[in-house]
Amino acid sequence: MIQFDNVSKRYPGGHDALAGVSLDIRHGELLVLAGHSGAGKSTLLKLIAALESPTGGRVTVNGLDVGRLKPSQIPYLRRSLGLVMQEHRLLLDRSIFDNVMLPLQVTGHPPKDASKRVHAALERVGLSHHARALPLTLSGGEQQRAAIARAIVNRPSILIADEPTAHLDPAYAREIAALFRDFNAAGVTLILATHDETLYSPYGARRVELAQGRLLQ
Ligand code: ADP
Numbered sequence: 503m504i505q506f507d508n509v510s511k512r513y514p515g516g517h518d519a520l521a522g523v524s525l526d527i528r529h530g531e532l533l534v535l536a537g538h539s540g541a542g543k544s545t546l547l548k549l550i551a552a553l554e555s556p557t558g559g560r561v562t563v564n565g566l567d568v569g570r571l572k573p574s575q576i577p578y579l580r581r582s583l584g585l586v587m588q589e590h591r592l593l594l595d596r597s598i599f600d601n602v603m604l605p606l607q608v609t610g611h612p613p614k615d616a617s618k619r620v621h622a623a624l625e626r627v628g629l630s631h632h633a634r635a636l637p638l639t640l641s642g643g644e645q646q647r648a649a650i651a652r653a654i655v656n657r658p659s660i661l662i663a664d665e666p667t668a669h670l671d672p673a674y675a676r677e678i679a680a681l682f683r684d685f686n687a688a689g690v691t692l693i694l695a696t697h698d699e700t701l702y703s704p705y706g707a708r709r710v711e712l713a714q715g716r717l718l719q
Contacts (some may be wrong), residue, residue, distance in 0.1 A: 503527065503528065503563065503564055503660075504525075504526070504561075504562070504563050504564075504660070504693075505525070505527075505560075505561070506524055506525040506558075506559070506560075506561055507524055507560045508522055508523070508524055508539075508544075508547075508558065508559040508560075508561035509522075509523045509524070509543075509556045509558065509560065510522060510556060510557055510558035510559055510715075511545050511554065511557055511558075511715075512557045515694065517544045518578075519545040520542045520545055520546060520549075520556075520716075521716055522559075522716060523542075523546065523683070523712075523716070523717050524559075524717070525717060527691065527693060528531055528694075529659075529690075530689055530690075531691055531692070531693075531708060532594050532683070532686045532688070532692045532694075532702060532705065532706045532708065533691075533692070533693045533694070533707065533708050534694055534696060534699050534703070534708070534709045534710070535693070535694065535695040535710060535712065536605050536696070536699055536709055536710070536711040537695075537711050537712035537713055539631050540665050540713065540714075541712040541714060542712045542715040543664070543712055543713075544657075544694075544695060544716075545556060545581055545586075546587070546712065547587070547662050547664050547693065549561045549568070549569070550563060550583070550585075550660075550662060550693070551579075551580075551585055551587075551662060552567065552568045552569070552576060553587075553609045555570075556569045557567040558572040558596045561617060563579060563580065563582075563583075563660070566578075566579060566582055570602050570713050576592075576655060577587060577609060580609075580656075580659070581609060581656055582658055582659050582660055583661075583662060584653035584654050584656065584658035584661040585661070585662050586650055586653045586661070586663040586664065586666050587662075587663075587664050588665060590649070591649075592637040592643055592645060592648055592649060593637075594636065594638055595636070596635050596637075597633065597634050597635060597636060598629060598632050598633055598635050598637065598640070598651075599620055599624070599633040599634060599719075600650060600653045601637065601648060602648065602651045602655050603617075603620050603644065603655075604652065606620070606651060606655060606656065606699070619655055619657075620651075620659050621633070622653055623651040624651050626646075626651065626654065627648070628649050628652075629644060629647055629648060630648065633646065637693050641674070641677065642669060642671075642674060643671075643673075643675075646667075646670060646674070646678055647677075647678065647681065649666075650678070650682075651707060654685065658659060658683070658690070659689075659690060659691060660690070660691045660692075660693070661682070661685055661686075661690050661691070661692050662693050662694075663693070663695070663696075664694075664695050664699055665676055665695055665696060665697070666696070667679060667693065667696065667701065668696075671677070675698055675701065676701065679698065679702060680702035683702065683703075683705050687711075695715045
């Protein structure tokens with residue numbers, strides 16, 4: 503369902519963040535991307551979500567060439583993806599409920615159904631009782647669960663997370679990983695960049711490693 507065909511990415515003025523990457527990710531898979539800092543993990547995830555475009559090769563998601571999308575096709579792609587990215591932090595001046603509502607507002611979802619979905623997503627991550635709270639009144643683990651609720655509120659078939667358990671203490675990290683594994687068990691394709699591989703490796707994860715922009719075989 504996701505294919506990288508000889509993909510490279512060079513940022514303006516930079517060196518190759520990715521070079522010659524070919525990778526097939528199957529529907530329902532749990533894929534762990536490993537590699538040192540700077541290896542290209544975030545870049546690979548951003549290419550799937552069309553947050554960056556490849557400078558060589560092709561990335562396809564459900565048959566769509568995501569490096570060459572027409573603007574009208576981007577909402578279609580985004581609806582099938584849930585993103586937990588490092589730079590997409592919660593808005594600190596809005597409640598947890600309003601943060602989780604954002605993706606539905608962006609896609610123009612009917613408000614009444616949107617509200618139901620937000621409640622369902624918050625319940626799914628165990629945060630119903632914090633719906634009206636502001637992000638900074640919650641623990642790090644709870645804030646990360648809110649970010650996950652925001653990522654799943656559109657009921658995506660693919661969930662992408664960039665270091666979702668970095669900066670969390672081990673108990674919170676285990677809790678977040680269990681939540682991700684539950685989504686995967688329910689059929690969601692899960693792609694994670696993480697240094698905490700052991701949270702997933704006993705559960706049938708496929709591990710691929712990047713080093714200086716290249717996939718190690
Ligand atoms: P990782 O997620 O494995 O730490 P990244 O994909 O963030 O790796 O980065 C890969 C390489 O690309 C690094 O050398 C990084 O400095 C560079 N890079 C990442 N984003 C940008 C950007 N927006 N502009 C220029 N260089 C970038």
